[in-house]
Amino acid sequence: MPASRVYINPMVARKKPSEPAEHRWQISFIKATPVYLGDVYARDEATAIEEAAREFKIDDTLKNRLVARREA
Numbered sequence: 001m002p003a004s005r006v007y008i009n010p011m012v013a014r015k016k017p018s019e020p021a022e023h024r025w026q027i028s029f030i031k032a033t034p035v036y037l038g039d040v041y042a043r044d045e046a047t048a049i050e051e052a053a054r055e056f057k058i059d060d061t062l063k064n065r066l067v068a069r070r071e072a
Contacts, residue, residue: 020044025068027052034067045070 022041025048031033037056042048046067051057058066 007051015027019050025052026071028067028069029058029062030065037066039071040068048070 002058003041020043022043025040025042025045027040027048029037040048040055041049042051045068049063049066052066052068053060053063
């Protein structure tokens with residue numbers, strides 16, 4: 001057996017799957033001319049839109065006009 005396979009400690013700590021990182025999302029309100037509202041931090045686009053609607057006090061009837069764009 002090769003030396004590299006001889007020593008495998010069963011007590012080796014396994015890496016736990018980490019939670020997805022939060023990203024910065026630019027939020028715009030779509031109308032005749034899009035309006036930039038600001039930035040929010042969230043894990044995904046749907047969460048970013050929900051957070052923006054809450055933070056910028058957007059009514060539920062207008063929430064479908066929010067667009068989130070992830071910043072690099």
